[in-house]
Amino acid sequence: MPARVAMPSRSRRVTLLAAFLTVAVSSLAFKIPFCQGLTGTRGPPPRASSLAREVGHYGRAHNGAHLSASQKAALEEIAEAIGTPGKGITATDEGPLTVGGRFEAVGVENTEENRRTYRQMLYTAKGANKYLSAAILDPETVFQKSDDGVPFPKVCSDLGIVPGVKPHLKIYSLPGTADGETVMQGLDSLAARCKEYREAGCRFAKWRSPLEVSEGEISRLCIEANMHDLARYALICQDEGLVPIVEPDISLKGDHDLETAVRVNVEVQSELYKAMIDHGVFMEGAVLKSNMVNPGKACKTAYTCEEIAQANVEVLQRCMPVSIRTANYLSGGQSLEDASARLNAINRHSGKKPWNLSFSWSAALQLPLLELCKGKGSLQLEEMEELYLKELAIASAAAKGEHSPAAGDGDHTPPP
Numbered sequence: 001m002p003a004r005v006a007m008p009s010r011s012r013r014v015t016l017l018a019a020f021l022t023v024a025v026s027s028l029a030f031k032i033p034f035c036q037g038l039t040g041t042r043g044p045p046p047r048a049s050s051l052a053r054e055v056g057h058y059g060r061a062h063n064g065a066h067l068s069a070s071q072k073a074a075l076e077e078i079a080e081a082i083g084t085p086g087k088g089i090t091a092t093d094e095g096p097l098t099v100g101g102r103f104e105a106v107g108v109e110n111t112e113e114n115r116r117t118y119r120q121m122l123y124t125a126k127g128a129n130k131y132l133s134a135a136i137l138d139p140e141t142v143f144q145k146s147d148d149g150v151p152f153p154k155v156c157s158d159l160g161i162v163p164g165v166k167p168h169l170k171i172y173s174l175p176g177t178a179d180g181e182t183v184m185q186g187l188d189s190l191a192a193r194c195k196e197y198r199e200a201g202c203r204f205a206k207w208r209s210p211l212e213v214s215e216g217e218i219s220r221l222c223i224e225a226n227m228h229d230l231a232r233y234a235l236i237c238q239d240e241g242l243v244p245i246v247e248p249d250i251s252l253k254g255d256h257d258l259e260t261a262v263r264v265n266v267e268v269q270s271e272l273y274k275a276m277i278d279h280g281v282f283m284e285g286a287v288l289k290s291n292m293v294n295p296g297k298a299c300k301t302a303y304t305c306e307e308i309a310q311a312n313v314e315v316l317q318r319c320m321p322v323s324i325r326t327a328n329y330l331s332g333g334q335s336l337e338d339a340s341a342r343l344n345a346i347n348r349h350s351g352k353k354p355w356n357l358s359f360s361w362s363a364a365l366q367l368p369l370l371e372l373c374k375g376k377g378s379l380q381l382e383e384m385e386e387l388y389l390k391e392l393a394i395a396s397a398a399a400k401g402e403h404s405p406a407a408g409d410g411d412h413t414p415p416p
Contacts, residue, residue, distance in 0.1 A: 063281070064285065067238065078162060083133070085358075086131075086400045087130075088361070089132070089360035092135060106371065106373045108370070112144075118381075119141050120146055120155075121381050134163070135161050142163075142202060153202055164243075165205050165206070167197065167207065168233075177221060183222075191236050191239070191240055194241075205245065211248060212254065213254045227268065228275045231276045235280060243285055245288070247330065250264065251333075255299050256295060257301050261311065265293050266318050283321055284324075289360045295308075300414045303411065305345045308411075308412065309346045313351045313353060325356060329360065330362075336361075336365065337405065344405060344410075345410060
């Protein structure tokens with residue numbers, strides 16, 4: 001007869017079961033295939049004490065736990081000021097080449113002095129601070145001064161407009177991905193730059209991650225790379241005393257329909273918030289600046305402004321944390337008429353919206369101003385200021401759901 005195999009004692013069986021469960025949990029936590037965890041093919045799984053240390057590490061980083069109470073309070077105060085109901089952000093962070101291209105298109109010379117006087121008007125237009133909670137400055141503008149010799153961050157602060165800065169550098173194409181997939185550069189020296197900007201008077205930063213839909217999708221590689229970069233940027237900003245505005249910007253290019261736009265926006269924003277939480281970003285001290293959810297410009301299906309508003313509210317409800325006080329939409333190629341009509345419809349929508357929903361617009365506000373300079377060879381600052389104030393009044397009304405758009409404004413009309 002074969003020799004009888006002795007059964008392990010009860011205590012030994014409990015020990016073996018505990019070891020088995022530890023391997024299983026470790027395999028899940030560290031994404032190691034379970035069989036490899038048992039065989040040790042990729043090395044032994046972490047001991048329970050190692051796993052506990054990892055869990056402890058994430059616990060310490062949770063929601064800005066590394067920040068002091070006073071640091072958190074300062075970040076919350078700034079985020080709350082940016083999210084003042086009925087006010088929005090004037091985005092003036094275009095680099096010298098971008099704003100120069102706009103100048104040259106209307107016959108205005110692209111000089112540093114022209115850029116300075118133009119930006120000065122955007123901050124100091126009489127009564128603009130009734131509609132503006134914040135201004136995003138280009139690094140060049142941060143270190144320029146008004147006609148009175150006052151640095152622009154202080155000019156804004158004195159008017160009750162929170163000054164911020166665009167700290168990212170250049171776009172870089174992701175090798176091996178579909179056309180249009182990119183990441184933004186500038187993380188390596190970000191802490192040093194943020195420290196310098198804060199000393200210059202800035203109180204927030206804004207980082208844009210441009211994305212494009214191709215054949216109804218954005219690749220997982222592109223989404224994860226960009227959203228994790230945004231999370232790391234946000235973490236660094238907060239450590240340097242700046243409120244991070246995170247900007248996932250899905251382009252209007254393409255022929256995708258509104259349903260696809262909702263799906264892709266949920267995927268992108270969900271990845272962003274998960275990455276921010278995993279990085280330990282203090283969510284109450286952060287702000288969202290995203291694209292409005294729209295069908296692609298070449299989409300052949302017509303949508304009303306109200307349908308587009310419904311899509312935007314659905315995306316927010318499905319994934320945006322209520323701890324983030326405000327979402328300030330970018331214009332992203334929309335006209336002032338369409339952007340304001342859609343923002344107004346979003347705010348008038350009856351669905352639950354525990355956030356301030358407002359604007360952070362550049363081209364929608366500025367391109368009509370520059371049209372006033374066509375054929376005149378110089379900046380028409382008085383006329384531009386008058387129109388700018390009218391535009392800001394429209395944007396502010398839309399942020400409160402009190403705008404009265406013209407019939408058809410905000411609808412998506414298929415191209416011919």
